[in-house]
Amino acid sequence: MTGVLALIGRNTLAFLRYLSGLYDLTSEAVYWTFVAPFKGREIKWDNAFHQMVLAGVNSIPIVSLISLFIGVVLGLQGAYQLEKFGATYYVTALVGVSMTRELGPLITAIIIAGRSGSAFAAEIGTMKVSEEIDALEVMGLNIVRYLVVPKYLALLVMMPCLTLVSDLAGILGGGIFEIYQLDQTFAMFLSATRDALVMRDITTGLIKSLVFGLIITEVGCYEGFTVRGGAEGVGKSTTSAVVVSIFLIIFADVVFTAIFYYTS
């Protein structure tokens, strides 16, 4: 019995330590991004642009392709249900609203967690193992400012952009199905989409995507900084960066969706 209690206690403590580590890293990153530039400590813009290309621009093809497929699937599944009521006209609305409110931000976040979150953990973890982090510290360069802030900025800018790309691709995927299968014209598809969507659908999705971007950067970098042991440690941290960030993304999704639901 005491063994079980001790196990629960140990794991709870470890979880709380993890959260407080994440909190410390986040507050330092926020300081160096939003406060320090006004005190004459400039942001490393060229690093940030480099990260934006790596994490954002290079992800456009995969994000659009996957979202397109999801859009087609949503159309198929929606039609299967709505056919029974003769309401296939509403498939367009179903695809549009579920992409912008939910699936666009979520799919983007999961792809970016797998692509960039793991890359952040691997990059920082390797630097940690090869003493590069120590070397930066010895030079008196702030490691958060130098390594975390560019990634943080990159995702803050790129996550909403990629989410919009995903929204568009998903709606288009739904449209392809509707036009070929449900005998709609492109104009009908467009007007049905416009009727179905309100601005709030898109903005709530974008707000979520900002939160997801924050989670991916912080978890990826934190896992990198806490690497122990050599190459094996880097592998473990990379894996848990993806697993933990996807878990936290889904958790945040629940919280934010509930907030938007009850405040609308």
Next chain:
Amino acid sequence: MAHDFEGPMIRVVDLVTYYGERRILNRVNLDIQAGETMVILGGSGTGKSTLIRHIIRLELPTSGHIFIKTHDICHMPEERFDLLRHKIGMLFQSAALFNSMTIEENVSLPLCELTQLEDSTIRIMTRIKLDLVGLNGFENYMPAQLSGGMKKRAGLARALAMDPEILLFDEPSAGLDPVTAAGIDALILKLKRAFRMTIVVVTHEMASAFLIADRITVMDRGEVIAVGTPDEIKASTHPKVQQFLNRTPEEEAIDAQAYLRTLTQSGE
């Protein structure tokens, strides 16, 4: 070189460090004078690398003090120590070059980030440092393209970039063949003669220690067991020092009962 203070450059006072339950450093006291080359000699796991990591504040002790000039670096705010850091250079065991940057970018990084110098000035200073370590012409190479010895040299050029007063070496000859290691030793001697810096070298290579040291500190199990000139160390009668010099293997204490206990005990 004139100094604006009295006493040793680095003074370690009663330094104690625990990693969890394990004691790594046990009341270490050490004075390193300005301009001297101090070699810290000891086997693996004797705490010598931990000591050097404390001197540059990569780790903080459980108790005790380290003074650099007159500043107590263990008990000062991070921002104030940053200013002092610019006067200390360190060569890491793995050279710790930034793998995503060229050699030139590596060496010029501290100058670009910490000074307001013109790009052209930084370029010239970088070339001078690379020339000093014999890496002229390798500016545009990536670290992965260099051999182990060349990486160490590049790491040294980076450590020298800010013209430090104190230079720390963590196992400079680790992982190098004897000829390349001798080359690094010769480089340390050259720097010592040219700049009169305070140099601290952590190593287990005796030949290299006796070649470059003004004074040697021998460590064992987190304690300083002997300090002196190379001749004094050679003449030391301390059994551990003699054991190290004569490369006698550690005798394992045989306690049958304890051994049996470790075999039969279950985990935890």
